[in-house]
Amino acid sequence: MSSEAQLLSPVQHTGSRGPSRVPDAEVAVIGAGPYGLSAAAHLRVAGVDVRIFGKPMEFWADKMPAGMLLRSPRVASNISDPSAFHTLEAFESATGIAPAAPIPLESFVEYGQWFQRQLISNLDQREVASIQVSGNGFRILLDDGISFLCKRVVVAAGIGPFQHVPEVFRSLPPAQLRHCYSGFNVRAFASQKVAVIGAGQSSLESAALLHEAGAEVEVIARIAALRWIGQHPWLHHLGPISSMLYSKHDIGPAGISRLVAAPKLVRRIPLEWRDKIRTRAVRSAGSNWLPARLKKVNIQTGRFVAEAHSSGSRVRLKLDDGSVSFVDHVMLGTGYSVDISRYKFLPQAVIKQVQVFNGYPVLDSGFGSSLPGLHFIGAAAARTFGPLLYFVAGTNFSSTVLTSEISKHKWSAR
Numbered sequence: 239m240s241s242e243a244q245l246l247s248p249v250q251h252t253g254s255r256g257p258s259r260v261p262d263a264e265v266a267v268i269g270a271g272p273y274g275l276s277a278a279a280h281l282r283v284a285g286v287d288v289r290i291f292g293k294p295m296e297f298w299a300d301k302m303p304a305g306m307l308l309r310s311p312r313v314a315s316n317i318s319d320p321s322a323f324h325t326l327e328a329f330e331s332a333t334g335i336a337p338a339a340p341i342p343l344e345s346f347v348e349y350g351q352w353f354q355r356q357l358i359s360n361l362d363q364r365e366v367a368s369i370q371v372s373g374n375g376f377r378i379l380l381d382d383g384i385s386f387l388c389k390r391v392v393v394a395a396g397i398g399p400f401q402h403v404p405e406v407f408r409s410l411p412p413a414q415l416r417h418c419y420s421g422f423n424v425r426a427f428a429s430q431k432v433a434v435i436g437a438g439q440s441s442l443e444s445a446a447l448l449h450e451a452g453a454e455v456e457v458i459a460r461i462a463a464l465r466w467i468g469q470h471p472w473l474h475h476l477g478p479i480s481s482m483l484y485s486k487h488d489i490g491p492a493g494i495s496r497l498v499a500a501p502k503l504v505r506r507i508p509l510e511w512r513d514k515i516r517t518r519a520v521r522s523a524g525s526n527w528l529p530a531r532l533k534k535v536n537i538q539t540g541r542f543v544a545e546a547h548s549s550g551s552r553v554r555l556k557l558d559d560g561s562v563s564f565v566d567h568v569m570l571g572t573g574y575s576v577d578i579s580r581y582k583f584l585p586q587a588v589i590k591q592v593q594v595f596n597g598y599p600v601l602d603s604g605f606g607s608s609l610p611g612l613h614f615i616g617a618a619a620a621r622t623f624g625p626l627l628y629f630v631a632g633t634n635f636s637s638t639v640l641t642s643e644i645s646k647h648k649w650s651a652r
Contacts, residue, residue, distance in 0.1 A: 260362065260386040263289045265644060266378050267392045268366050268583065270294045272350060273616040274394035276318045276633035279357040280641040283320040289388070291362050291380070295350035297396050298343065301421040305447050307340040309439050309467070309525050310629055314487040315341055317353050318634035324353050340527065366583045371591070375611060390611040390644060395581055397617050400574035407435075407546050407568060414553050417570045418444045428452035430566040433555060435543065437461050441571020442524035446531040448569070456565070457537040458557070464539060465523035487631040490519030497624075501635050504624035505603065509595075512624065519625040576618055588612070595621065604643030605636065615640060 267278050270292030278290040308315060316325045329349045330337050338345065354361055365381040375389040401417045416422050418440040424447045434445040437459035449455045485499035497504065498519050504512060538557070545556040552564045577597030579589050593600040593608040598621035605613045615636040620627040627636065 260289060260378075260380070260384060262387040263287050264388060265289070265390045265392060266291065266366075266369075266376070266386075266388040267394055268292065268369075269394035269396055269616075270354065270361060270363075271297055271394065271396045271616075272317045272630045272633050273396070273636060274392075275350060275354050275358060276637040277392055277394055277615060277640055278361075279319045279324075279353075280637040281644065282358070284641050284645045286641070286644055289360070289362060289386075290358060291364060291366050292395075293363050294354040294361060295347045297398050297419075298350065299347045301398060301419050302343055303418065303422055303424055303444055303447055304343070305424065305450075306343040306443055307525075307527075308343065308346055309340070310631065311486075311488050312337070312339050312341060314489075314629065314631040315346065316634075317350060317630060318637050319353070319357055324356055329353070340525065368583050368585055369588060370585065371588065371609070390613065392605075392613045392615060392640065393578075393581065393584075393618065394615050395583075397574045397576070399580035399582070400576050400617070401570075402572045402575045403570060404435075404543075404572055406543055407570065410546055410548055410553060410568060414548055414566070415568050415570070417572070419574065422569075424448050424451040424453070427567060430454070431564075432456070432567045432569055433458055433543075433553070433563070433565040434569045434571055435459075436522065436571030436573070437464055437524075437539070438522040438571055438573060439524050440573070441569075442528050442532065444569055444571055445535055446528055449535050450531070455535045456563070457532075457535060458541055458543060458555075459522075459537070459539045460542045461522060462540045464537065465521070466526050466529060467523050468526040487626065487629065489625055489629060489631070490515075494519050498626050501623035501626050501632070502603070504626075505622055512621075516620065516625045520628060574617075576621070578614070578618055598622070603639070605640050606643065613640060613643075 264287040265281055267274050267288060267290040270290060274290055274292060278288055281288040312326060326349055329352050335345060366378055367381045368379045369391055370377045372387060375387055376391050377385055377387055379385045401419050407415055427448050428451050431454045432448050434441050434455060434457045445455050445457050485495050487499055489495055489498045494515060497515060541557045541559060543555050544558045547554045552566060553568055554562060554564055556562050575597060578584060578599055591609040599607045599614045599618055601607060601614060601619055601622040605615055605619055607614060617628050626632040
């Protein structure tokens with residue numbers, strides 16, 4: 239039997255995480271976070287034969303610190319579906335959860351899982367081990383050895399592999415170094431001295447959570463002074479003028495916020511200016527409900543760690559001004575750096591066929607890469623379409639455009 243025929247043959251599976259076999263499909267979606275769930279929901283309603291793989295909301299549930307609150311406003315926290323019915327409010331009404339603002343992480347995770355149960359009954363929780371180009375499509379190999387064929391692949395695998403660890407910290411052992419996006423129990427750090435590195439939402443909120451759990455926390459930030467989102471609330475209460483300055487997504491300052499909400503326009507802006515817009519819209523800043531929680535936290539601004547060495551059970555930190563301190567743990571709130579080569583399921587043979595720029599795939603207007611049939615949505619698409627794609631609010635744009643593109647080729651091929 240030929241290898242191609244073997245791929246087309248049913249393969250039995252005796253595990254409990256997925257069906258006994260996976261039929262060939264038109265589209266495979268890799269990732270079951272907000273972007274993957276939204277894309278699968280839109281594609282199914284459009285009549286596309288789609289398979290989706292991943293544990294629903296896994297990164298949000300396992301890699302973000304428990305007790306976190308979402309930075310995005312409620313109106314910008316809906317996972318998009320074609321009917322616009324499966325909203326955060328619909329979830330709260332169906333489950334009896336009281337509405338809250340800001341939104342607790344645990345509630346958002348439950349919302350995403352509810353969204354999946356309502357709209358995507360065929361979610362397969364097995365991991366995709368590898369994708370390979372096969373003819374005019376792809377061969378998808380799952381972690382249990384089962385494989386199938388599909389015409390297109392949509393990568394919605396999130397930012398999990400993209401944690402940014404500055405060079406100065408890379409020699410520290412894992413027991414003394416954590417990233418805010420690696421998942422941690424704040425209670426485990428009670429009575430410990432923790433240095434939190436960074437000045438963004440993840441670092442500042444982690445510092446607050448650690449402090450409230452009984453840790454002795456020190457924040458070290460390069461910028462001269464911490465920035466806070468929403469420091470000019472009066473700008474949001476100017477009627478039609480405010481609508482001209484800010485979109486409902488509330489990403490970025492006045493003016494830029496409106497531009498960010500138009501990703502098709504952003505894509506047409508020269509890359510140099512597009513990057514400036516992206517950087518300004520998502521620069522390091524914390525929500526305006528954090529300062530009160532950080533009043534008793536030691537915060538050093540205008541400083542950075544020049545040296546970091548493990549010294550027995552402690553870590554010796556030397557700052558750029560020559561001062562030295564010893565801590566039990568270092569917590570990195572240093573964000574992430576998109577680099578699609580870090581996706582383990584993308585082998586080098588595939589990566590070499592994808593045009594990239596500084597780790598981001600170069601995408602066309604339908605989220606397609608230079609490898610025909612391979613699409614990227616979510617954070618990996620932010621270099622092309624702007625910072626809206628870093629946030630849940632971008633699921634509506636990405637799913638609508640992606641579905642339109644795939645449906646167009648689906649019907650034109652008939």
